[in-house]
Amino acid sequence: MKSRSHGAERRGGPGARAAAGLFAAAAAVAASSAASAQSYECTPAPEAEVRVTQVWHRSNRCVPIYIDRATSLFGEGEDPTLVQESADVWTSPGCTDLELPVFGFTDQRPGFDPRSDDNQNVISEVLTASDRGYLPDPEALATTVTFHNADTGEIYDADILFNTAVADFEDLRPGDDCAGRLDPPYDLRNTLVHELGHVLGFDHNADRASTMFASAPVCELSKRDLTSLDLQGLCDVYASGQPSRTCEPASSYGSFDRFRGQCDSASSRDGGCQAVSGTAFGLWWMVVGLWPSVARLQRKTNFKTSSEIMNSSPSSIRSF
């Protein structure tokens, strides 16, 4: 079976800490050896002085998801039910009050501009060959970018990029003879559910059966569902009615309240939390082009665009 290598690296950066970007890339692969103790993992915020991990704040448990109108992954004008159903995998367990409503298509590209209140959590793809060069791992199947407070780990924004430059994705039907194909694809839902785990701050773990295991072969469907390990992480970190937990205790959260309540503010613009409609927010242009720029700068360990504004720096780059 075809698989793709998966690596992980971190690039620390000096500078004050506010929002920071983390690249988590997903690729299929055989990277890790068997580990003895298997536990769920949370993505660290490596620049924090105390050990904290990335997490959405308790007051920000509703995370609206948008689909880049430019991507053909989900088909133009097609019902984004596939995305909602994949998101529901993480929100349907009764132990959590997380919500991941899918708001439909957007013109906004992945990225984060701290000057803007219109940062959307966007699912997109690597649309050009040069985009691929910006990825921390050009062979990764997908990359999730989270922007978080480097001191506290609080996530403000997260975007997913499918690497369609190197892999074919398809919404496979269980029972299809996928493996018998000449060039078998990767399952779209399988990859998306895994990436949404990164959106929520979960990192890879050593359990090969887990949704958050670091690799996936073509045709795999098993990551569409959470294993007991993934469920344990979800229920621990985002327990209904309880403060969000980090795997390592955080001393405090930051005070960037305006990045919270995203579904409320999105609802006021879109007309309902469950609305599936296109959006065209006024400030999105400020973000366009940011992703390639950020990625390029990130590779140089210098997150200039945001550091000028928020004194931030990249915390880590990680491959999926």
Ligand SMILES: [Zn+2]
């Ligand atoms: Zn991953």
